[in-house]
Amino acid sequence: MGTRAETTPQEAQLALPFEAPPQARVPPGLLRRVMLAGQPYLFRLRRGRRRTIGFQIDDRGLTVSAPRWVSLHDIEAAIVEKQRWIRSKLGEWQALRRIAPVARFVDGACLPFLGRPLTLRLCGPGGATRIELAGAEAAPELRLPLVPASDEARVRQAVQEWMKSEAQRILGERIDALARSGGVRPLSWRLSSARTQWGACNEDGRIRLNWRLLFYPLDVIDYVVAHELAHLAELNHGPRFWQEVARLLPQFEAARARIKDEELTCLPL
Numbered sequence: 001m002g003t004r005a006e007t008t009p010q011e012a013q014l015a016l017p018f019e020a021p022p023q024a025r026v027p028p029g030l031l032r033r034v035m036l037a038g039q040p041y042l043f044r045l046r047r048g049r050r051r052t053i054g055f056q057i058d059d060r061g062l063t064v065s066a067p068r069w070v071s072l073h074d075i076e077a078a079i080v081e082k083q084r085w086i087r088s089k090l091g092e093w094q095a096l097r098r099i100a101p102v103a104r105f106v107d108g109a110c111l112p113f114l115g116r117p118l119t120l121r122l123c124g125p126g127g128a129t130r131i132e133l134a135g136a137e138a139a140p141e142l143r144l145p146l147v148p149a150s151d152e153a154r155v156r157q158a159v160q161e162w163m164k165s166e167a168q169r170i171l172g173e174r175i176d177a178l179a180r181s182g183g184v185r186p187l188s189w190r191l192s193s194a195r196t197q198w199g200a201c202n203e204d205g206r207i208r209l210n211w212r213l214l215f216y217p218l219d220v221i222d223y224v225v226a227h228e229l230a231h232l233a234e235l236n237h238g239p240r241f242w243q244e245v246a247r248l249l250p251q252f253e254a255a256r257a258r259i260k261d262e263e264l265t266c267l268p269l
Contacts, residue, residue: 032064034076036083045075053078055086105155107148110139111268113163114170115217122148122155129162160269167191167211174218174225175207182248184232195264198224201231212267216259223255 033040046065053075054065066075079086107122117139118131127145144158168191179185187205194200200208207228213221226249234241245252 032072032076034079036080036086041079041086043079045072055079055082105152105159111142111159112215113140113142114214115220116140118142120144120155120159122146122150124148129158156269163214163269164191164211167209167214170214171209171211171221171225174221175209175229178222178225178229178248182226182229184229184248186229186232198259198264199228201228201235203235205232207231210264212264212269215267216262219255220259222249223252223259226252 031042032045033042035041044063046063047068048065050065050067053067053070055063064075064079105120107120109120110117111120112118119139119141121141121143123143123145124147125145127143129142129144132141132143142159142162144155144162146155146158171191172189175186175189186201186207189207189209191211192200192208194208194210198210198213209224209228213224223245226245229248230241230244233244249255
């Protein structure tokens with residue numbers, strides 16, 4: 001989300017719209033304060049080579065990203081202009097945080113994987129981390145070479161390392177398939193661990209994809225991949241961009257709606 005300004009586009013992002021409460025902890029940096037509806041809000045200001053003013057939030061608080069040449073007055077005016085949206089999203093964010101399940105990293109716990117439940121099994125030392133089908137009706141199991149009494153932090157780390165490895169393979173396969181069928185090719189791609197966006201593509205043709213996409217079904221993954229591949233032709237979100245997305249992935253609308261309002265900060269990893 002952001003206001004537009006005329007300059008050379010540097011990067012197009014599939015970003016999440018977040019806003020934080022005034023009391024949220026804001027990370028060190030260039031801190032500013034703005035009054036919204038008579039209430040002070042702190043935010044961190046980032047300057048960079050970009051053409052829009054962007055708003056985002058994670059568990060550290062509100063960050064506003066702006067082109068280097070935009071004045072502080074104009075930045076604060078943009079925040080005030082968006083204040084109704086900010087307050088609305090704040091309410092949604094707080095509600096999501098209240099109802100988000102707390103993931104446990106113990107034997108028998110479940111996590112989403114490619115849109116389906118995945119049961120964690122701690123099988124003792126030896127062997128490799130792998131998925132096994134426990135039965136025709138049962139959820140697949142992720143079998144980890146850890147003792148059942150392992151510390152949750154260690155289990156969490158093992159699961160995250162495995163998911164990143166799977167993301168490298170699965171996302172790479174989806175990029176290859178969609179790029180081949182669409183006649184496009186990124187210069188390179190890599191995994192992202194961002195807490196503010198699902199993917200990004202810069203003007204040099206380099207793509208980043210969030211490894212946490214593996215929590216979602218393949219049709220959602222394909223939408224995000226097609227979104228970033230479309231930026232190779234159109235580094236914007238205008239009508240021609242969406243035509244390119246539709247060319248790469250017909251009938252993408254349902255998958256876009258599925259992930260549009262998902263909160264990265266509410267995922268279990």
